[in-house]
Amino acid sequence: MADSISMQRAQIPQLCHMCEENTDIKFKCVDCAFLLCPKCRKLHAKVKTQYVHRVVDLKDKRAISNATKINRVIPIRCEFHEDKHYIMCCKSCQQLVCTTCIVTMHQKHEMGDMKLINSAKVTKLKQYQEKIDKIILPSISRNYDRCYDLMEFHTKKVDIAKTGIREWKNYFKNTITTFVDHQAEKFCEKIDQNMDEIKQNILPQLSELDDMKKNITGVRSEIDRVTNSKDFTKMNYIEKIIESSLKNVNAQHMKERTQYFEYTQSELTFPTLGDLTLKAVFxxxxxxxxxxxxxxxxxxxxxxxxxxxxxxxxxxxxxxxxxxxxxxxxxxxxxxxxxxxxxxxxxxxxxxxxxxxxxxxxxxxxxxxxxxxxxxxxxxxxxxxxxxxxxxxxxxxxxxxxxxxxxxxxxxxxxxxxxxxxxxxxxxxxxxxxxxxxxxxxxxxxxxxxxxxxxxxxxxxxxxxxxxxxxxxxxxxxxxxxxxxxxxxxxxxxxxxxxxxxxxxxxxxxxxxxxxxxxxxxxxxxxxxxxxxxxxxxxxxxxxxxxxxxxxxxxxxxxxxxx
Missing domain, CATH: 2.120.10.30 (TolB, C-terminal domain)
Structure with missing residues (x-):
């Protein structure tokens, strides 16, 4: 009765759910919740489903009362035929179909009630929902946690590696500096020691030569005086002094020569800081x-x-x-x-x-x-x-x-x-x-x-x-x-x-x-x-x-x- 009243009050006439053309609505399929015109009543009965189509006359109040207890399927426009709506589900193809689909692409296919298919889809989606909640999302969360832990693990490993490199670099710098400073100090000590030895050898000679120079210079001035005096005895004395001085001068040339240190730079070879080796994370x-x-x-x-x-x-x-x-x-x-x-x-x-x-x-x-x-x-x-x-x-x-x-x-x-x-x-x-x-x-x-x-x-x-x-x-x-x-x-x-x-x-x-x-x-x-x-x-x-x-x-x- 409610459907009949709503049709009478509607500004736009209600169309048949099968042909979607005829407005002369006389019947309703209780199983499919379809409103039907007299022409489509017989056609609807021939559509194959696992259920018997219970088509009732809208004038039958009891049938209408029963029909109102069945939920109507919300019309969905067919994606292949825009002027039609889906009326059933092809069980063979698992697709929603309109009247044109049934005649053109799904002939002799077994049809199913959209409500029942919808219920099955809802049940399947609920199962997917449960699977998502209990299996998929926990698995994603576990993998996310693993990836997060892995990133944290690698971040720590990077910090450890870089810290080790910096510490080892400082160790190398300090070790090399200490070694070079020690070696340079040791070299300088050897040079200073050699210089002391040279001084001990040369300085006495300088002093002796200085004395010789003074004596020879004195003898040189005496030669002029003695030769002018024509004193044979003095000339003989001066001659002996000159010969003695010459012996001393000749003896200076026979002394051992000194040695000195010559510094030669060594070829510089740098020690390696270490090695980088990729290690598998496990x-x-x-x-x-x-x-x-x-x-x-x-x-x-x-x-x-x-x-x-x-x-x-x-x-x-x-x-x-x-x-x-x-x-x-x-x-x-x-x-x-x-x-x-x-x-x-x-x-x-x-x-x-x-x-x-x-x-x-x-x-x-x-x-x-x-x-x-x-x-x-x-x-x-x-x-x-x-x-x-x-x-x-x-x-x-x-x-x-x-x-x-x-x-x-x-x-x-x-x-x-x-x-x-x-x-x-x-x-x-x-x-x-x-x-x-x-x-x-x-x-x-x-x-x-x-x-x-x-x-x-x-x-x-x-x-x-x-x-x-x-x-x-x-x-x-x-x-x-x-x-x-x-x-x-x-x-x-x-x-x-x-x-x-x-x-x-x-x-x-x-x-x-x-x-x-x-x-x-x-x-x-x-x-x-x-x-x-x-x-x-x-x-x-x-x-x-x-x-x-x-x-x-x-x-x-x-x-x-x-x-």
């Missing part, structure tokens, strides 16, 4: 520790939504864990023994079973396959005759597999064996296949990836191992720990988001960090991080490092790192 800190109730965690794989897949070595089973109220709770358990585990980005779990030449998919609460063998589905990928030893899911959702020849399963040996490294898609399609016929690997037991490079932990013996990195053509790019002085036991390893590699060495109880070229960055003692008996590692989707341990109590630790 820091680790244990932020949380949990008691999982599991006796030994020796395999780990991060799943979506903060879930964690782990293997309990002692009980030979596998569990799916998730954090809740600052603790890990068990969501699901599989009583099955596995050699290695990985999780696809879509959530499917892939495992290696003992003594099997294939990979299997695990059934879980989210992905229940149609055909199962115990707790496992049919074969995901066949590796026969080779036996799979390790798995890894890359960031682009491919799977890397390492295999060994029959008879080498679980038995690392000193001699190389036939090894095959495969890269397959999530649909089990082979991308790469690299075969090493007893010329490189002994026993590959762990795999990770650095972009397109493949990092493989090769166990040479029970007490030594190494890391071998292959490029996307299967060629060795670099190795680490491949000699007696640099051997490393690798229980597990992960690649960080910035392509650093963290190696877990349980024998020495340390985490070693390498860069993407295999250069050593740093070592962290696990005891310093309050982690003991570490067995396994993985990196979560929010870039946290999880470490599982082989004991009861606090045996699952979360480490945050800054690179």
């Amino acid at each position: 820091d680790l800190q244990c932020t949380q520790s949990f008691e999982t109730g599991l006796s030994c965690i020796d395999k780990m794989a991060a799943c979506n939504n903060g879930e964690l897949l782990v293997r309990n070595l002692q009980l030979k089973n596998m569990c799916l864990l998730k954090t809740a109220n600052d603790k890990f709770i068990e969501l699901q358990k599989w009583n099955i023994d596995v050699k290695d585990i990985t999780v696809l980005r879509t959530g499917e779990i892939i495992v290696i079973l003992p003594d099997k030449t294939d990979l299997r998919l695990m059934s879980n609460r989210q992905h229940v396959p149609s055909k199962t063998i115990g707790d496992c589905t049919a074969i995901f990928f066949e590796t026969a005759p080779q036996i799979p030893t390790a798995l890894h899911t890359t960031r682009d959702n491919n799977v890397i597999i390492s295999t060994v020849e029959t008879g080498r399963d679980w038995l690392p040996m000193d001699d190389p064996c036939k090894v095959e490294i495969l890269v397959i898609t999530a649909k089990s399609e082979v991308i790469f296949r690299f075969l090493f016929n007893k010329d490189l690997f002994c026993f590959p037991n762990k795999i990770t990836s650095l972009g397109t490079d493949i990092c493989i932990a090769d166990s040479i013996s029970d007490y030594s191992g190494r890391l071998v990195t292959l490029n996307n053509k299967g060629k060795v790019k670099w190795t680490y720990g491949d000699n007696e002085t640099n051997s490393v036991i690798i229980a597990d390893m992960v690649a960080t988001p910035l392509n650093n590699i963290v190696l877990l060495d349980p024998c020495k109880g340390v985490l070693r960090v390498l860069d993407s070229k295999g250069a050593f960055i740093n070592t962290w003692g696990l005891r310093d991080l309050k982690v003991t008996d570490a067995y396994a590692m993985t990196i979560s989707k929010d870039e946290k490092l999880f470490i599982g341990c082989g004991h009861d109590g606090s045996n699952l630790h979360i480490l945050e790192f800054r690179e």
